[in-house]
Structure formats: C-alpha cells, structure tokens
Amino acid sequence: MKLGALEAGGTKMVCAVGDETGKILEQISIPTETPEITVPKMIAYFRKAGIEGLGIGCFGPIDPDPASETYGYITSTPKLAWQNYNIAGAFREALCCPVGFDTDVNGSVLGEVTFGQAKGKNCVIYVTIGTGVGAGVYIEGRLLHGMLHPEAGHVLIQKRSDDPYGGKCPYHKNCLEGLAAGPAIEARWGQKAVDLKDREEVWDLEAWYIAQALSGYILTLSPQMIILGGGVMHQEQLFPKIRTYVKEMLNGYIKTSQMDHMESYIVPASLKDDQGIMGALELGRRAVAESRNQA
Numbered sequence: 001m002k003l004g005a006l007e008a009g010g011t012k013m014v015c016a017v018g019d020e021t022g023k024i025l026e027q028i029s030i031p032t033e034t035p036e037i038t039v040p041k042m043i044a045y046f047r048k049a050g051i052e053g054l055g056i057g058c059f060g061p062i063d064p065d066p067a068s069e070t071y072g073y074i075t076s077t078p079k080l081a082w083q084n085y086n087i088a089g090a091f092r093e094a095l096c097c098p099v100g101f102d103t104d105v106n107g108s109v110l111g112e113v114t115f116g117q118a119k120g121k122n123c124v125i126y127v128t129i130g131t132g133v134g135a136g137v138y139i140e141g142r143l144l145h146g147m148l149h150p151e152a153g154h155v156l157i158q159k160r161s162d163d164p165y166g167g168k169c170p171y172h173k174n175c176l177e178g179l180a181a182g183p184a185i186e187a188r189w190g191q192k193a194v195d196l197k198d199r200e201e202v203w204d205l206e207a208w209y210i211a212q213a214l215s216g217y218i219l220t221l222s223p224q225m226i227i228l229g230g231g232v233m234h235q236e237q238l239f240p241k242i243r244t245y246v247k248e249m250l251n252g253y254i255k256t257s258q259m260d261h262m263e264s265y266i267v268p269a270s271l272k273d274d275q276g277i278m279g280a281l282e283l284g285r286r287a288v289a290e291s292r293n294q295a
C-alpha cells in the first residue's frame with residue numbers, strides 16, 4: 001500500500017512516500033514558511049504520488065484528540081503563522097484520504113516500536129534533544145495523549161550549583177529544555193554546540209541535567225527502554241555519562257535487569273534518523289486501517 005509520511009518541523013517539512021513495511025520510496029524536504037506557501041507544495045507532492053493514506057508527525061503543541069473540535073490543529077506554537085492551523089484537516093480535504101496525526105516525538109517512538117530496536121516492547125520513551133526537547137511515549141501498546149500530550153521537555157529540574165546560566169525557556173527558569181536544549185548549551189558556553197565537543201565540563205553538566213529528567217520519567221512511567229535522539233545527542237560521549245548519572249540518582253532503588261544493562265536501556269535512535277518519517281508511515285497505515293474498520 002502506498003502511504004505518505006510528513007514530519008512537520010519548525011524549519012523544514014520532510015515529506016516521504018513509502019509503504020506499510022516502513023520502506024521509504026522517495027523523500028523531499030521543503031522549508032517551513034507560512035501555511036499558505038508551504039502546504040500547497042506538500043499537497044502537490046502527495047497528490048502526484050497517489051497515496052492511500054497519510055501520517056503526520058507534527059511540531060507542537062497540537063490537538064491530537066479526535067473527539068475535540070480542534071483535532072488536527074497546531075495550537076499554541078510560537079511560530080505565529082502556524083498558530084491554530086488545521087494542518088491535518090488541510091491534507092484530509094485536499095487528498096481525500098485517511099490522515100493520522102500525532103506529535104513528532106510520538107511519531108518517532110512509534111517508528112522505533114514498529115520498525116526499530118524497540119519492537120515488541122510496550123512501554124518506551126523517545127526523547128529528542130535538539131532545538132527544543134520533547135518526548136514521545138508509547139505505553140501499553142498506544143501512544144500517550146492524556147489531557148494533551150506529554151510535554152516532558154519542560155519538566156522542572158534542579159540546577160547545578162556551578163551553573164550560572166539563567167535558562168532559555170520563557171515559561172520556566174529551570175526546565176530541561178531551557179537548560180539543556182541546543183540553544184541553551186550555545187548561550188551558556190558562547191559557542192556552537194558542535195564546536196564544544198572536547199570540552200568535558202559541557203557534556204558533564206548536560207548529562208547531569210538529562211539524567212535528572214530521565215530518572216523522573218523512569219520513576220513515573222516505568223519504561224522498558226529510553227531512546228535519545230536529536231542534534232545534541234550526536235555527541236555520543238553523552239550516553240555513558242547519562243547512564244552513570246541515572247544509576248547514581250536512582251541510587252539502587254529500582255532493581256530490574258535493565259538497570260544492570262544500562263547500555264541497552266538508554267540508547268541512541270536505531271533507524272538512522274528515519275524514525276520520525278517511518279513512524280509517520282505507521283500513523284498513515286493505522287489511519288487507513290481505522291477508516292476500513294469504520295466502513
């Protein structure tokens with residue numbers, strides 16, 4: 001079955017055509033301008049491909065509740081042109097096919113659970129640490145929405161006493177995103193994150209902040225695996241540091257085999273940065289299956 005996948009981001013829109021096995025047949029990237037400029041280009045691309053369903057993993061916040069009047073909308077984003085924009089509706093109307101819709105990070109966790117290293121697990125968290133921090137949660141076989149959807153990048157964490165940086169989030173002085181996303185690293189140290197590679201103290205502090213948040217997620221949701229992606233996690237030296245700090249912070253309280261094998265518990269993404277787009281294919285497949293069930 002030919003399916004469309006859209007990974008909608010604040011700087012670019014990645015559009016792909018693939019199938020239900022996660023195979024990507026073709027892919028393009030379109031800069032994110034206004035909906036008036038960008039959406040018609042994407043519609044033309046998918047229309048030409050002749051897809052049977054589309055999945056969208058979208059930057060947020062979004063409304064993922066099918067029972068809500070604003071289902072399918074991007075809601076209170078700081079990207080003003082996209083505020084209160086019915087992105088799923090625009091595609092559903094133009095393409096006349098089922099459209100699956102969720103957050104970008106829920107898309108990524110779905111990609112990893114369906115096609116990647118987390119196959120067969122029923123509680124998995126995917127955290128992206130890039131321009132912002134976000135987390136997708138797959139729990140008991142479903143993507144977690146609840147009241148809205150997880151906004152776990154903004155969990156409050158304790159600042160380390162040797163860190164004078166005030167934080168970059170306009171809402172919180174000491175949330176993970178404000179202290180540890182790429183722009184926070186660059187503002188604190190005055191250099192591009194990628195150029196700080198050899199500065200041990202940068203990644204030690206970064207790992208300490210990330211580990212605090214992960215410890216909270218572990219205690220709250222009991223994930224069987226935590227997958228870390230996004231630009232900042234290209235600094236691979238972070239992984240051993242994060243694992244060590246998580247163990248230290250949990251201090252032996254959680255006793256499971258995963259805690260004894262942290263190297264296979266807190267892991268990098270496994271799908272070569274295609275987890276988001278492959279997850280969107282699965283969102284599309286699920287939307288088609290659901291529409292057939294209802295018919």
Ligand code: ADP
Binds near residue numbers: 130181
């Ligand atoms: P986005 O979050 O916008 O989708 P990315 O996940 O690539 O995009 O994140 C971009 C952020 O990640 C930038 O703020 C940059 O500082 C940081 N970043 C990108 N590449 C690297 C790298 N190799 N090492 C450290 N930080 C990086």
Ligand code: ZN
Binds near residue numbers: 154170178
């Ligand atoms: Zn915040």
